[in-house]
Amino acid sequence: MGRSPCCDKEGLKKGPWTPEEDQKLLAYVQEHGHGSWRALPPKAGLQRCGKSCRLRWTNYLRPDIKRGKFSLQEEQTIIQLHALLGNRWSAIASHLPKRTDNEIKNYWNTHLKKRLVKMGLDPATHKPKNHALGCSQPKQIANLSHMAQWESARLEAEARIVRESKQLASSSLASQLMNAASASALLSSRPPCLDILKVWQGTWMRSSRKDAAASLFAAANGNLESPTSILNFSDNMVAGLINDSAGYRGPCTAEKANGGYQEEQNKGMMGNSMELHDHITDPNCSTIYTAADSLRFPSFMDGFGDLHGSGQDDNAVFDDNKGNYWSSILSVVNSPMGSPVF
DNA sequence: AACCGTTCCAACCGCTTCGTC
DNA sequence: CGACGAAGCGGTTGGAACGGT
Incomplete structure (x- = not known):
């Protein structure tokens, strides 16, 4: 299967979008819908490839996008869903309807991942790093993985x-x-x-x-x-x-x-x-x-919230009797909108 | 003020999946 | 059923903004 040529075509612009381009794309989509993205740019008077237009629309221009700082609840939702779904950003984004997968991915990579690391957690597995090596609490870890x-x-x-x-x-x-x-x-x-x-x-x-x-x-x-x-x-x-x-x-x-x-x-x-x-x-x-x-798992989200304030004791992350991590994950997945945030 | 390192995010790249013929 | 084009998706990058020295 041959790869479809995209932005390598002569004369197509790349790089940051100008307000004029945004305006053209916005006006066209609002009036006609996007239809075929590939066919859109010439109709909208844009020197861009369809893929670039689609990305600009879905990640920036779409009217139902919530921009700006992520709330603590949104952060928690992302972390919980990431624990379940891994790097499936679109699936995670579907539980945060006003956020794009790109935005969530960026936020994870620039903020949340680092925080988990700081807390001594492996961002890939959401397990404490020493536990990830299997040297303690194997039963809990097995059950966590099991769930x-x-x-x-x-x-x-x-x-x-x-x-x-x-x-x-x-x-x-x-x-x-x-x-x-x-x-x-x-x-x-x-x-x-x-x-x-x-x-x-x-x-x-x-x-x-x-x-x-x-x-x-x-x-x-x-x-x-x-x-x-x-x-x-x-x-x-x-x-x-x-x-x-x-x-x-x-x-x-x-x-x-x-x-x-x-x-x-x-x-x-x-x-x-x-x-x-x-x-x-x-x-x-x-x-x-x-x-x-x-x-029974502690809610490491409790400790996570503390990060916004004072310092965080890594050991507190796995303290007992702080709630149920998986219960909260399941509530995220099962809530009517897919997330308690909305 | 100038330089440098870090952070952040929009945009791109290329692989995968889906739909159509 | 396979070929093909279109769209979806996740990883990566480029460069602007920011903070420290």
Whole structure:
């Protein structure tokens, strides 16, 4: 596939935009919409490539952009989402609707990353640096990674569900198979945050329950590979999560998890999965956090906020009983607008 | 005032993904 | 199904602004 020529074309201007150029682009887009970016510059009277116009519009001229200093809440949202999603700036930006991915990326690189480093945290993993080496609190770290892995897989699955629902909507087969009510539910009233259990449900319709569970976790482990993946799911980890979420105590074994499934099977097809979902993703539901004491994490955001004021004791970052880091992350992801900021 | 190092961010580059034919 | 163009995305860079000496 040949690379499309962009700004290497003779006569096209590069570099900073002038107010006149901004005005031309703004006026054109407001009147006609951007349409094809490649075709826009000559129509708008600009000596720029389409790509440059698109960037200027999306990063600067768009009317719904909030500019200026990031609030503490925005900072927290970015950090929490970065812990989950890694450097997926557009995904992070989607939870901060008035900020652009470029702005968030810049802010991360110039401010937040440095602060995490100052606090002794690895900005890539959000773990304390000595912990990242695996020399202490391995159980907490494993569980942290475990939760990140799970949530990351969930977000990936949501994206896939959206894609699939769009494909379904465009196929005539879909209209034959789905009755009006379910189609409407799927296409028009999708909640702001779908969940991985819907993937599970979809898979369940096509195969046996056991296979569905296996494929779900296979997806979490491999097929839905996450850029933030730190640890792989092992059977025991999966079973442990299920055990915890279902309120079980004792050793985590795959057999026990299976038992949980079978008990719940009597409650209905998706009874267990929905419960599992609720336990994992509902920030107001404390079950998973109280059931799994080892999943209690301090809110290093508390310490982070202190950075705006007096000095910060690095050790305070991982002090106990300051809240629940992952609970706050999940609340970011699950809140109606995707973020409590807005 | 001049110089130098650092910070910040708009813009660019090039790879990836998506949609169309 | 593969080729192709368009758009999306994340990493990187250039240079203006700023602060310290």
